[in-house]
Amino acid sequence: MRRLLITFAFVAMVVDTHTARAERLVVSLSNHRVAVTSNFTGEELVLFGTIEPQPAGSPLRPPYDLVVTVSGPRLTLRARRKERMLGIWVNADSREFVGVPSYLAVLSNRPVNNIANQDTLRRLQIGLDNFLLPQRIGADLADTVRDEPFRRAFVRLQTQQKLYRESPTAVTFLTPTVFRAAIPIPAAVPTGTYNIDVELFANGTLVTRTNSALEVIKTGFEQYVADAARDHGLLYGTVTALMALVIGWFASVVFARD
Amino acid sequence: MQIYLPIADLPVNVFLVLGMGLAVGYISGMFGIGGGFLMTPLLIFIGISPAVAVATVSSHIAASSFTGAISYWRKRALDIALAMMLLSAGILGTATGVWLFTELRALDQLDLMIGLSYVTLLTVVGAMMIYESVRAIMRTRHGMPADLRRPGSHTWLHGLPFKLRFKRSKIYVSAIPVWAIGFVIGFVGAIMGIGGGFLLVPMLIYFLRVPTATVIGTSMVLTLVTMASATVMHAATNHLVDAVLALILMVGGVIGAQFGARTGQKMRGERLRLLLGLLVFAVGCRFAYELVVRPDDLYSLRYVAGE
Numbered sequence: 001m002r003r004l005l006i007t008f009a010f011v012a013m014v015v016d017t018h019t020a021r022a023e024r025l026v027v028s029l030s031n032h033r034v035a036v037t038s039n040f041t042g043e044e045l046v047l048f049g050t051i052e053p054q055p056a057g058s059p060l061r062p063p064y065d066l067v068v069t070v071s072g073p074r075l076t077l078r079a080r081r082k083e084r085m086l087g088i089w090v091n092a093d094s095r096e097f098v099g100v101p102s103y104l105a106v107l108s109n110r111p112v113n114n115i116a117n118q119d120t121l122r123r124l125q126i127g128l129d130n131f132l133l134p135q136r137i138g139a140d141l142a143d144t145v146r147d148e149p150f151r152r153a154f155v156r157l158q159t160q161q162k163l164y165r166e167s168p169t170a171v172t173f174l175t176p177t178v179f180r181a182a183i184p185i186p187a188a189v190p191t192g193t194y195n196i197d198v199e200l201f202a203n204g205t206l207v208t209r210t211n212s213a214l215e216v217i218k219t220g221f222e223q224y225v226a227d228a229a230r231d232h233g234l235l236y237g238t239v240t241a242l243m244a245l246v247i248g249w250f251a252s253v254v255f256a257r258d
Numbered sequence: 259m260q261i262y263l264p265i266a267d268l269p270v271n272v273f274l275v276l277g278m279g280l281a282v283g284y285i286s287g288m289f290g291i292g293g294g295f296l297m298t299p300l301l302i303f304i305g306i307s308p309a310v311a312v313a314t315v316s317s318h319i320a321a322s323s324f325t326g327a328i329s330y331w332r333k334r335a336l337d338i339a340l341a342m343m344l345l346s347a348g349i350l351g352t353a354t355g356v357w358l359f360t361e362l363r364a365l366d367q368l369d370l371m372i373g374l375s376y377v378t379l380l381t382v383v384g385a386m387m388i389y390e391s392v393r394a395i396m397r398t399r400h401g402m403p404a405d406l407r408r409p410g411s412h413t414w415l416h417g418l419p420f421k422l423r424f425k426r427s428k429i430y431v432s433a434i435p436v437w438a439i440g441f442v443i444g445f446v447g448a449i450m451g452i453g454g455g456f457l458l459v460p461m462l463i464y465f466l467r468v469p470t471a472t473v474i475g476t477s478m479v480l481t482l483v484t485m486a487s488a489t490v491m492h493a494a495t496n497h498l499v500d501a502v503l504a505l506i507l508m509v510g511g512v513i514g515a516q517f518g519a520r521t522g523q524k525m526r527g528e529r530l531r532l533l534l535g536l537l538v539f540a541v542g543c544r545f546a547y548e549l550v551v552r553p554d555d556l557y558s559l560r561y562v563a564g565e
Contacts, residue, residue: 036262037262038261038262038502039259039260039262039269040262041262041269075561075562076561077559077560077561077562078560079558079559080557080559080560081556081557082553082556082557083556084552087550088370088374088550089549089552089553089556090367090370091367091369091370091558096562150557153556154557154559157555157559158559187268187269188268190267218264221264222262223264225264225265225501225502226264226265229265229493229497229500229501230497233493233494233495233497234490234493234494236499236501237489237490237493237494237499238490238493239501240317240490240493240499240501240504241317241320241486241487241489241490243317243321243504243505244317244318244320244321244324244485244489244504244508245321245324245486247321247505247508247509247512248320248321248322248323248324248325248328248512249324249328250512251321251325251512251513252324252325252328252329255516
């Protein structure tokens with residue numbers, strides 16, 4: 001099993017900034033801030049962009065492919081597997097996924113496997129299969145092969161929660177150089193900063209990339225309650241318990257007459 | 259109408275939760291129990307994590323038992339001295355329960371522990387209640403009084419030292435079983451998110467021979483205090499009490515409880531106990547089924563830490 005594991009050696013993408021590039025990406029997000037309010041049930045953001053020649057006037061080389069990777073705040077999750085012990089199902093084996101995105105959307109104009117070859121995708125971490133999801137294995141942190149059962153279950157469960165997704169139709173080219181990408185923000189997303197990486201491909205190679213970010217924040221009452229619960233647990237609990245007493249008392253007064 | 263729950267971190271339908279509060283409140287008012295053993299599984303069913311469900315339900319039970327306790331207080335049907343004795347041990351039990359809850363959560367076995375306790379407690383208590391109430395119903399059929407004279411008024415429990423007299427309940431018992439019962443109820447309540455009313459009432463009747471007249475009111479005082487302190491302790495240690503969810507549940511719960519109490523008063527005691535026994539037993543079987551049958555998904559995820 002260990003042999004199959006690819007050691008967690010982060011292969012940093014080296015973008016050669018010195019060579020003259022023929023394209024430049026200009027992107028704009030419909031909204032940089034998503035506010036989670038009491039009636040929040042999810043939202044869809046739109047990323048618009050164009051492919052500009054650089055320097056101006058140099059030739060473009062369509063058709064292009066575009067991949068937008070949105071990753072939410074990092075967290076650590078434990079995947080657990082139930083096994084039958086003495087006739088009942090209990091959580092037996094478990095694996096910790098350390099510093100993985102809480103939200104991960106890979107949006108493209110066609111399936112990522114058709115855009116570039118496997119090595120390129122793996123190197124650039126494009127697609128749910130290729131994104132680095134480090135697991136704690138003994139003292140090491142390493143991503144496993146994509147078919148490892150825990151990794152597969154992890155991606156599947158996150159996809160069921162609509163937190164992970166790979167959508168080969170979310171990016172639309174309006175003209176050969178103008179595109180739009182729909183970024184779905186489901187109701188259950190965690191708050192924090194979301195990084196948006198936009199990668200442009202032509203003929204299976206990365207041409208240029210740019211990034212942007214959006215922020216999901218709780219506002220008003222929700223923020224207040226969540227902060228109070230975290231920072232002033234004892235006071236928060238006391239207030240909740242008092243609320244219970246007041247409501248209980250109120251009901252007995254209202255219904256007391258008969 | 260959807261509302262976003264700030265601690266559970268998901269939106270729920272207000273009317274669905276309010277309806278659940280009403281329904282469980284009705285049952286709890288009818289039988290004089292907290293109804294936590296029904297509410298916790300319902301919350302888990304609509305997608306709220308078991309830990310948040312258990313922590314939040316405690317505040318809901320505190321509200322409905324306070325309503326109940328007030329009305330029993332008005333009828334002078336509660337024994338404050340007995341309740342205080344039970345409580346002194348109950349709080350200790352709750353603290354131990356909250357501590358074990360935190361430990362088990364770290365060990366990934368909380369779901370199993372909650373599941374196993376539900377199965378054992380509910381099926382056993384349910385079966386006992388069914389057996390007892392069916393016998394009582396049979397006796398009335400044969401023209402005998404339903405409530406037999408308390409059989410063999412003295413058990414070994416009455417031979418223990420540290421005897422105390424409880425005037426309102428007209429009993430003279432050792433403090434040891436009183437403390438033991440209080441501890442068990444507090445402990446079980448904190449771990450399982452139940453008030454323990456359905457456990458406490460039979461325990462008081464069968465072990466301590468507390469008369470039926472004061473038993474429900476007294477049990478409600480105990481439930482109230484253990485659940486209110488469980489709310490505070492869960493909030494302080496696990497930060498998992500969702501005040502918004504609690505508020506919706508409470509409003510539904512207290513209204514339902516008032517109507518349930520009226521239905522309950524019209525019913526015959528042994529019929530009521532049979533119905534409750536069947537309900538408790540059915541919920542227990544449902545949990546047993548879940549533990550034994552292969553789950554749809556063997557894998558599950560749990561949050562460990564943010565960054």
